[in-house]
Amino acid sequence: MQDFVQLWVYLSTTPLFGLTATIVTYVLAQALYLRLGQAPWANPVLWTVLVLAVLLTLSGTPYPRYFSGAQFIHFLLGPAVVALAWPLWQRRGELRRRAAAILLAGLAGGAAAGASAVAIGWALGLPGELLRSLAPKSVTAPVAMGIAEQIGGIPALSAVFAVLTGLIGAISGKYLFDAIGGLSMQERGFALGTASHGIGAARALQVNADAGAYAGLALGVQVVLASLLMPLVARWF
């Protein structure tokens, strides 16, 4: 028993622990998600995050120790953002033809999401620092952190808000779109990518290739628009 405790103490302090825990939990959550016919509420990111957060809290493992291993996965967010050029390139003809509609819809949806988040938070009496962290939440996590830093929010909190936003879109989007009715896969995907970035896009990619491509496009449009415009708008407040 003593040996086991020593072994655990050793393992839990190496980066191997965070990396293994993340990938193993995700693989299990993904298998369960597929088994359940990709039901939105069975979202693998949601369950992986919940299981890991509970495990770390129960075992008294501090987040930085977990992150020392998980950072290898986190790092890939940068190359993944670069890789978004690929689905855009594959549909370049269609996108060029629809450029104006795509930019306008991205601008309208991104502005509506960001402004309503800040307005609702303000009406509910949240402090300014939290409002500034809420503003970039529809942009993919690594970019949301950068924007939060520029406009005086808390980067780590923005990243968490961004992940929550992504999950909410991925989980509830299907029901919302069905309620509206008459939306094409492109329109659904584009809305998911605009309002809930990479996690919404991941959901769209799993459901339909067209929806996935438009979600990837929307995510890219949102990243460019938000990084350019949000610091300018924030100066007025």
Next chain:
Amino acid sequence: MPLLTGLAWLLLCQSAGEVLVRLLALPLPGPVVGMLILLFALRLEVVRTPVGAVADALLAHLSLLFVPVGVGVMTHLGLLSTYGLRMLVAIVLSTWIGLVVTALVLRALLRREPAQRAEP
């Protein structure tokens, strides 16, 4: 090997993006500029084939990459216990508003598209 070459191109584009952002003091994150650079570089066959393979693999598991940041929620339990419910209300409602506005605006704009001409 194509996977490795593709990853090399992605990292090169990202690095070029980071350098440009710092040199020109651009208000964009480095990976975003890297994406724009790659969009131009994809015209080249040597870039396109390997990048296509690695991009499909990476984007298929995009959601995994958000897990480490998401687990960070455990470090903000204090803020969450004070403002959690209000923050959740703001996030849920604004996400729904964003989804609906985007979908409806795009649908309205695409409906006005002229009927497609037959491709020559």
